[in-house]
Structures are given as structure tokens and as C-alpha cells.
Amino acid sequence: xxxxxxxxxxxxxxxxxxxxxxxxxxxxxxxxxxxxxxxxxxxxxxxxxxxxxxxxxxxxxxxxxxxxxxxxxxxxxxxxxxxxxxxxxxxxxxxxxxxxxxxxxxxxxxxxxxxxxxxxxxxxxxxxxxxxxxxxxxxxxxxxxxxxxxxxxxxxxxxxxxxxxxxxxxxxxxxxxxxxxxxxxxxxxxxxxxxxxxxxxxxxxxxxxxxxxxxxxxxxxxxxxxxxxxxxxxxxxxxxxxxxxxxxxxxxxxxxxxxxxxxxxxxxxxxxxxxxxxxxxxxxxxxxxxxxxxxxxxxxxxxxxxxxxxxxxxxxxxxxxxxxxxxxxxxxxxxxxxxxxxxxxxxxxxxxxxxxxxxxxxxxxxxxxxxxxxxxxxxxxxxxxxxxxxxxxxxxxxxxxxxxxxxxxxxxxxxxxxxxxxxxxxxxxxxxxxxxxxxxxxxx
Numbered sequence: 001x002x003x004x005x006x007x008x009x010x011x012x013x014x015x016x017x018x019x020x021x022x023x024x025x026x027x028x029x030x031x032x033x034x035x036x037x038x039x040x041x042x043x044x045x046x047x048x049x050x051x052x053x054x055x056x057x058x059x060x061x062x063x064x065x066x067x068x069x070x071x072x073x074x075x076x077x078x079x080x081x082x083x084x085x086x087x088x089x090x091x092x093x094x095x096x097x098x099x100x101x102x103x104x105x106x107x108x109x110x111x112x113x114x115x116x117x118x119x120x121x122x123x124x125x126x127x128x129x130x131x132x133x134x135x136x137x138x139x140x141x142x143x144x145x146x147x148x149x150x151x152x153x154x155x156x157x158x159x160x161x162x163x164x165x166x167x168x169x170x171x172x173x174x175x176x177x178x179x180x181x182x183x184x185x186x187x188x189x190x191x192x193x194x195x196x197x198x199x200x201x202x203x204x205x206x207x208x209x210x211x212x213x214x215x216x217x218x219x220x221x222x223x224x225x226x227x228x229x230x231x232x233x234x235x236x237x238x239x240x241x242x243x244x245x246x247x248x249x250x251x252x253x254x255x256x257x258x259x260x261x262x263x264x265x266x267x268x269x270x271x272x273x274x275x276x277x278x279x280x281x282x283x284x285x286x287x288x289x290x291x292x293x294x295x296x297x298x299x300x301x302x303x304x305x306x307x308x309x310x311x312x313x314x315x316x317x318x319x320x321x322x323x324x325x326x327x328x329x330x331x332x333x334x335x336x337x338x339x340x341x342x343x344x345x346x347x348x349x350x351x352x353x354x355x356x357x358x359x360x361x362x363x364x365x366x367x368x369x370x371x372x373x374x375x376x377x378x379x380x381x382x383x384x385x386x387x388x389x390x391x392x393x394x395x396x397x398x399x400x401x402x403x404x405x406x407x408x409x410x411x412x413x414x415x416x417x418x419x420x421x422x423x424x425x426x427x428x429x430x431x432x433x434x435x436x437x438x439x440x441x442x443x444x
Contacts, residue, residue, distance in 0.1 A: 063403070065268055069433035069440075071362070073381045073424025074212065074406040075136070075163050075238040076271070077263045080428055085265050085338045094334055103307045110305035113293040113330070116337045123243040124257035125250025126279040130290035130309075132333035133276030134325045136260025137166045140206065140236050141173035142278065142289045142323055143256045147204035147232045148179055149287050149322070155180045155201045159194050160187035161211030163238055164412040170206070179203075186408075186415040188213050188374050188383060195225045202229055204256075208236040209246070212411070213374065213422065214381035216246060223253025232256060240264050240277070241426070242379045244352030249279075256280050265339030266332050275332035285309070289323035351427060355380040358425035358434075365434050366423065369441040374420065381424040383408070390421035393444060400440040 006014075011023070020026055027035070046054070065078045072078070089095060093108060103110060113131040120129035133139040144156045156179055158167045164186070171181045184193055194205055205226045209217045223233045235249035237259040249257035259277040266274060280288050286309075294308030343351060359380040363373055372385040386393050390407035397404040405423040408415065425434070 062270070065403075066428070069402045069404075069429075069436045071405045071423045071425065071429070071433075071437065072403055073214075073239070074411060074422045075165065075260065076268055076274075077239055077241070077380075077424060077426055078268055078428050079241065079263050079426050081265060081267050081335075082339065082342055084342060085335050088338050089331060089335050094331065104304070107305055109330070110293050110307070112334050112337060113291075114295055114305050115341075116333045117293060119337060119340045120261075120277045121279055123240070123248065124254075124259070124277070124279040125248030126254070126257055127250075127282035128285045128288065128292065129277065129279040130288055131293050132261075132328045132330065133258075133278050133290060133323075134327045134329060135272070135274040135276045136236070136238055136258060136262075137163070137169040137276075138173070138325055139258040139260075139276030139278050140166045140234070141170040142325070143234045143258050144170050144174050144179065144181075144204055144206065145177055146256065146280075146284070146287050146289060146322065147234065148174075148177065150284060151203040151230065151232060153201055153203035153231070154178065155182060155199075156203055157194060157197050157205045158183045159205070159207040159211070160184040160190040161213060161215060161217070162206055162208045162236060163212040164415075166208070166236060166238075186212075186412055186417060189215055189217070189376070191217055191219075191222060194222055198225050198229050198231060200229055202226070202231040204232040204234050206234045206236060208238065209249075210237070210239060210242055210379045210381060212238075213383040213408075213420075214378040214424075215375050215383075216242075216377040216379055218247065218252060219249075219254070220252045227253070234258065239379065239381070241348070241352050241355055244348035244350075245356060246352075246379060250281075255284065261332070261336045264343075265335035265337070273329055273332055275329040275336055287322065290328065352379075354427045355425070358427065358429045361431065361434055362423060362425040362429070362437075365438045366441070369438060371441070380426055381422060384421045384423055386419050386421050389418050391418070393421065396444040397437070397440045400443060402437050402440040404437060404440070 070078060117129040117131060133142060158181060167183050174181055184190060187193060194207060198205060205222060207219050207222055209219060219235060226233045232255040233253060234256045235254040240259055240261050240263040257279045260274055261277045262274040291307055292309035294306050296304055296306055298304045356379055359378055363382055366384050367373055373382050374385055375382040391409055394404050394407055405421050408420040408422060409418045
């Protein structure tokens, strides 16, 4: 009764009102060949207790990131999330709130988004940030389409260091807008190739730092080359903790910065939901997708918050919208802001320093094991060349209880880099974890 509240008498009454003899009559217009001959091939319904047992058994087949040595990164990172974050986001006024269609009534929600924007602008070194995007990959695609609107050009160059999933997402979305996407071949260090590809038809250049191989790049030279040709520079960051130690995209000349904010306040969660960060220079603000919260005063001079810019499809006509992705990951943005508030600037820098120190220890360990580290400059992730297929090595180490990173072939099977393994270390990685990796490598 909890899930099927209608009784047979209720159904009979409804059929009588519409003049149908039975439920099958409602499907009379569907050709017999298009109907299933029997029930769908799914388990029959069961009671709540039975369903809970079945789902628990399935969930037990998963291995959580915290159950042993874990070195996966590649765009999603395991970080410690303070218990305070989960406690605050579960307050009813946050957990049940979503898009406020009369936004000024929801002052608490707007204040949270205003604080979030302020934090993202400070981290990226740019003037204005919006009230969050769906995730990092779709934020990258939105940035490319924004560049098309600003420059009125159709060509976008995607660096070979851009995460393959971000590149694929951008290709999928931008193709519908008629853009020409030039996706460069995967490369450990792609700076020179990007600069050489820029011409007068280029709307934007998309580069990532640290890139998918973990390489940290000062993109100032790329920014200079792009601006000389009238193009915009879009800088992508998949590891938000790196903002605590590295030069910001704005300092390096970026016009648009997009990032995945999962690393701050949001656990891995088996793949989501995550939260996209998006910031721009002030001159571009009217072309920015999404929503923008502003601070003002009411008729009595008291501080208040408003939606200054609302260009999402939910707010205006579809053809006028700058974004047709209507999910803004508001709860994840709240978790991000709470964690950032707990850390502060000093805490974020210290957290970033610990991440880098763990990665240095990891690098020394894999080199001692005889593997070649391909990443010349890194934050908390490195690329390693393995002696054979990286995927086979990962499986061998998994049998010894160590989750040893992500084979690059899993991200981009066509790249021809089957012997490249991506390894990440964060503040959750211990010296004992790294020692276990060393022992497993030796045994394998």
C-alpha cells in the first residue's frame, strides 16, 4: 500500500469514468508487434525487507576507497570530508531546498550561493563566478560555447592534456552548436602543440593544469598566444585542492576558468553527484551561463541577496538561455562552501602541501621499484610507464589488496598509451599505503 495506493475498486471507478472496459483497452492503438509478450525480465516485486537484503548483498560486492591502499585519481579524488560538512548539509532548510523560483524569499539559499561564488572567484583568481554548474566536464563544454558567443568564431582547440572525458563531453555538446572541435592527440606535455595550432579562426583554447597526466603547466605563454589571435583561454582544473598551492588560472591569463569541485567537501560517492566551478573576467559576465547571485540592500537599508543574472533554461525561454543544463548541484556547492569555510586560506594551503608531499613520496617509491615516472612537474598525481599493459598490472596489484591507480587506456582506449598508469596520492594516503604499493609492485 505504501507504493501502490490504488485499490482494484479505485481502478474500476477510473476506467468507468473514461469509458474503458479494462486497462488493456488503453493500449489498443499500440500495434501488437510492439507489445511485450509477457512481463519484463526483471525480478518480481518483493517486500521491503527482502529488497533491502538483496540490495545490501549487491552493495557488498563493491570495494570502497577507504577499505585499503587506494591510488586512483584521474579527475575524481579521495579526500577527507569533515563530519561537520555532512552535519550542516543535512539541516532541513538546506537538504530540501532546490531552485528557488521566487528566489528573494529564500535569503539563506542565496547567501550560501553568494559565499560560494566569492570563494570560487578567489580560488580561480578571476572577477566573477556563477552559482555552480552540473559538473566539471559539462562546465568545460559550457565554457567552449560561451567562447563562441563572445568571439563569434566556430573553432575550439582542446589540448592533448585535457581529460578525455572532458574532451568527449565537449565534443558531444558543442557539435550540436555547429562548432569545429580540434581535439589534439593525448600528450604528457602539450604546451607547444597548443600554441602552434592557434589561428585567426580560433574561438578558444582549452588547457588543463594539472593535466590528466598530472603535469603542472604555467599557461601564461598559451594565454599570450591565444590573445594575440583574438581567442579566449579556458583553463580546466580537475583537482580543486591544487588551488591551494599553484598559481591561479586568472594569474596566468585565463579568460574563463572551469573546475570540478568534488575534492572539497564532496566524497567520491561512486561517481557523483559532483559540482562544476565556473569563473570569468568581468567583461565577459553577460555571456556567462547559469545564475549569478548578487548582494544588495532592501528598502530599509538591510543587506540582502538577489539573483542578479538568471540565464538558465529554467528561468527564461530555451532559445535565449546560455545554459540548457538545468541541474546546478546546489547541495554539493553548499558542501564545498562549508568545507572551504572550515579550511580557510591557511588550511587549504596546508592541505595542498600535504597532498604534494604524499605525491613526492609516491614518486620516489615507484621509481625505486624500477618504473619510469613521465610527469616532470606535478601536484598530487603522476603518470608512470609500466613494463607491459597498465591494466594487467592494476589487476595483479588488486589481487594483492592494492588499488593501484587508473590505466590511461581506460580513459582513452584509442590513444595507444596502454603502458601508462595514473597514480594519485592525497592527505588520505599514508606511508603504510605507499609501502604496501611498493611490496605489491615487487611481488608482481
